[in-house]
Amino acid sequence: MRLDLKPPEEVSPSIEGRAGELREKLEAIAKEMRLDIVRMIGLAGSGHPGGSLSCVEILVSLYFYKMRHRPDDPTWPERDRFVLSKGHAAPALYAVLARCGYFDREELWGLRKLGYMLQGHPSMNTPGVEICTGSLGQGLAAATGMALAARLDSLDYRAFALIGDGESQEGEIWESAMFAAHHRVNNLVGILDRNRLQIDGPCCDVMELEPLADKWRAFGWKVQEVDGHDVLEICRALDSTDALAGPYMIIAHTVKGKGVSFMENVVDFHGKAPTPEEMERALKEIEES
Amino acid sequence: MLELGAKDRRIVVLDADLSKSTQTVRFADRFPERFFDCGVAEQNLMGTAAGLAASGKIVFVSTFAIFASGRAFEQVRNTIAYGELNVKICPSHGGISVGEDGSSHQALEDVALMRAVPKMRVIVPADYYQARDAVKAAAYIDGPFYIRMSRPSVPAIYGEDYRFELGKAPVLREGEDVSILACGIVLGEALEAAELLAGDGIQAEVLDMVCVKPMDSESVLKSCEKTGRVITVEDHSITGGLGGAVAELLAEKSCGRLYRIGIRDEFGVSGSVRGLMEHFGLTASSIARVAREMCGS
Numbered sequence: 001m002r003l004d005l006k007p008p009e010e011v012s013p014s015i016e017g018r019a020g021e022l023r024e025k026l027e028a029i030a031k032e033m034r035l036d037i038v039r040m041i042g043l044a045g046s047g048h049p050g051g052s053l054s055c056v057e058i059l060v061s062l063y064f065y066k067m068r069h070r071p072d073d074p075t076w077p078e079r080d081r082f083v084l085s086k087g088h089a090a091p092a093l094y095a096v097l098a099r100c101g102y103f104d105r106e107e108l109w110g111l112r113k114l115g116y117m118l119q120g121h122p123s124m125n126t127p128g129v130e131i132c133t134g135s136l137g138q139g140l141a142a143a144t145g146m147a148l149a150a151r152l153d154s155l156d157y158r159a160f161a162l163i164g165d166g167e168s169q170e171g172e173i174w175e176s177a178m179f180a181a182h183h184r185v186n187n188l189v190g191i192l193d194r195n196r197l198q199i200d201g202p203c204c205d206v207m208e209l210e211p212l213a214d215k216w217r218a219f220g221w222k223v224q225e226v227d228g229h230d231v232l233e234i235c236r237a238l239d240s241t242d243a244l245a246g247p248y249m250i251i252a253h254t255v256k257g258k259g260v261s262f263m264e265n266v267v268d269f270h271g272k273a274p275t276p277e278e279m280e281r282a283l284k285e286i287e288e289s
Numbered sequence: 290m291l292e293l294g295a296k297d298r299r300i301v302v303l304d305a306d307l308s309k310s311t312q313t314v315r316f317a318d319r320f321p322e323r324f325f326d327c328g329v330a331e332q333n334l335m336g337t338a339a340g341l342a343a344s345g346k347i348v349f350v351s352t353f354a355i356f357a358s359g360r361a362f363e364q365v366r367n368t369i370a371y372g373e374l375n376v377k378i379c380p381s382h383g384g385i386s387v388g389e390d391g392s393s394h395q396a397l398e399d400v401a402l403m404r405a406v407p408k409m410r411v412i413v414p415a416d417y418y419q420a421r422d423a424v425k426a427a428a429y430i431d432g433p434f435y436i437r438m439s440r441p442s443v444p445a446i447y448g449e450d451y452r453f454e455l456g457k458a459p460v461l462r463e464g465e466d467v468s469i470l471a472c473g474i475v476l477g478e479a480l481e482a483a484e485l486l487a488g489d490g491i492q493a494e495v496l497d498m499v500c501v502k503p504m505d506s507e508s509v510l511k512s513c514e515k516t517g518r519v520i521t522v523e524d525h526s527i528t529g530g531l532g533g534a535v536a537e538l539l540a541e542k543s544c545g546r547l548y549r550i551g552i553r554d555e556f557g558v559s560g561s562v563r564g565l566m567e568h569f570g571l572t573a574s575s576i577a578r579v580a581r582e583m584c585g586s
């Protein structure tokens with residue numbers, strides 16, 4: 001199937017009237033991305049498949065629907081900014097950036113290898129990566145700074161930050177939460193990949209986060225909850241942030257390892273690469289889905 | 290900062306609930322839209338600074354040195370320095386200069402921590418004029434800086450005409466017998482020590498090591514080759530800071546004898562700044578005593 005890979009440069013028109021077509025397009029890209037993610041981590045022999053596969057629909061909705069950006073001009077001053085705070089999901093980010101055309105897709109197969117561009121966690125040496133992340137809890141602050149810069153420059157771009165649920169245990173996340181609400185950073189949108197698992201096990205066993213939505217509300221954020229694998233739900237939630245009355249937090253309920261049956265909700269696949277045999281099995285499964 | 294702010298709209302200042310101590314409040318009054326108080330939250334302070342810098346701003350960050358280098362070390366390393374972002378960290382209250390507050394607030398390891406971070410430039414000014422010009426210069430040199438300021442007023446060493454040069458160690462006094470390498474609030478003590486030594490017939494050379502990184506290795510080696518005896522002086526641990534940096538250089542070049550004056554693997558204590566300088570042997574008379582011993586007189 002030929003995909004229309006052109007990401008939006010201007011604010012997207014309303015979903016209504018083209019919902020079916022949009023869903024089909026975004027889901028097709030998501031499928032391609034899942035194949036890329038599994039292959040690149042499999043070839044690298046290390047990496048984080050679980051949290052990469054859980055945020056695919058979120059990234060597709062941002063890069064192919066909501067965000068205003070120009071892959072051929074990555075430093076365009078008016079672009080929307082995206083920060084992957086949960087930097088271990090770098091394969092998902094690289095997959096979407098390659099699909100958009102920020103760099104050659106062949107780069108994906110050099111992930112984590114000495115002498116190649118794609119680092120284990122996002123680094124600014126990669127076109128389209130706005131800030132270095134990977135050490136958890138640090139991306140939301142950076143996105144807040146970017147959103148403030150838009151205000152100072154009287155530009156109307158927005159900053160989007162994807163944070164993980166496990167990383168929400170970091171104190172800095174809540175420092176940023178307080179700051180953004182206090183300084184009324186209304187062009188800041190957080191998306192929380194609520195896949196419910198972290199390295200040591202279920203978040204609720206390791207360090208309970210609930211009531212998570214109430215926490216964000218209590219910190220002064222506007223909160224919505226969506227099915228994080230339903231592209232239209234994500235797009236509609238993102239559209240609602242056009243009102244620029246944030247900061248916004250979209251809690252996206254997801255499944256860790258989504259799309260590969262033997263990875264779904266399996267803690268071990270947080271940070272373990274598939275074996276060559278598992279990789280082939282996963283690719284086949286995604287292909288046939 | 291006020292001069293820079295008036296001239297360039299890209300200049301933004303961030304503080305963490307210490308704007309009255311660090312005096313960034315004066316910038317806040319003049320340019321309220323370009324000043325952000327981050328509250329008592331230094332990790333977010335550094336992250337927000339990084340985001341602003343990644344969007345084209347020249348960001349000056351101020352808090353106490355202990356928090357800038359310690360509390361937020363990893364944010365500085367992973368977000369600011371790794372991205373080579375235009376964040377100029379200008380902490381105040383470096384070293385023992387916070388005096389009475391005691392050990393918890395005395396950053397005696399900050400230069401060592403920041404020096405170990407790739408891409409970070411570490412500057413330790415000795416007086417108002419030097420601090421002012423270093424700040425101005427840093428604004429227009431791409432990449433991250435750590436400019437360590439101190440709390441007390443110190444006698445001026447330079448004047449209005451001083452110009453900061455990155456990677457240069459000004460030779461403030463020439464001599465043949467011993468080299469005294471100092472930075473920050475103890476530079477004045479080093480100059481005074483040289484006066485005392487001159488009275489004893491010992492000619493001390495004094496280098497201002499304002500740039501701990503990048504260090505002016507050429508000037509240090511040249512001086513060491515001439516005198517054969519080097520003393521470093523800093524209000525910082527002798528491990529990893531100026532003394533550490535000079536030791537690494539001289540050891541690799543098998544050059545001269547070295548004695549490091551500073552804080553020797555211990556925590557600070559409460560006291561007046563003058564009292565602490567005496568306690569830790571950072572005064573002119575202590576420096577002169579070490580020099581005399583080294584010179585065998």
